[in-house]
Amino acid sequence: MMIYMQIFLISMMLLMMMYKHMLIMLMMMELLVINMSMIIYMMMGELGMEFYLIYYLIFSVCESVLGLALLVMIVRFNGNDLYYMFNFSKF
Known part of the structure; x- marks a missing residue:
């Protein structure tokens, strides 16, 4: 049980540090879900x-299907998945 808690904490820290790319955040969230x-x-x-x-x-x-659909929509409208490039006035 302790190894699962360690994986949970590591994935939470990675989720907080790797916030620039949406795809990486979705992968970390899926790691949390599996854990x-x-x-x-x-x-x-x-x-x-x-x-x-x-x-x-x-x-x-x-949840994962909604995340991937959101990622596809953002990449189609914006061209990449970087958060600092978003212009929410398009939506």
Whole structure:
């Protein structure tokens, strides 16, 4: 369990440091989602309720699809995924 908490903290620190590119942020968020699913599986496995993990995985897949759709829209309108180049008056 301790290794999952360390991975969680490392990915949170990387998410805070690598904020310029949206693709890197999406990858770090997916690492957090995978890590949280492992923690939830271990906790729910002790209680015998592993089927609740399916609900979490469904919401995480929806979140990742929305993130990728947003990334494609931003790249089409802006040309790159750098945050400091955004001009929100276009939207």
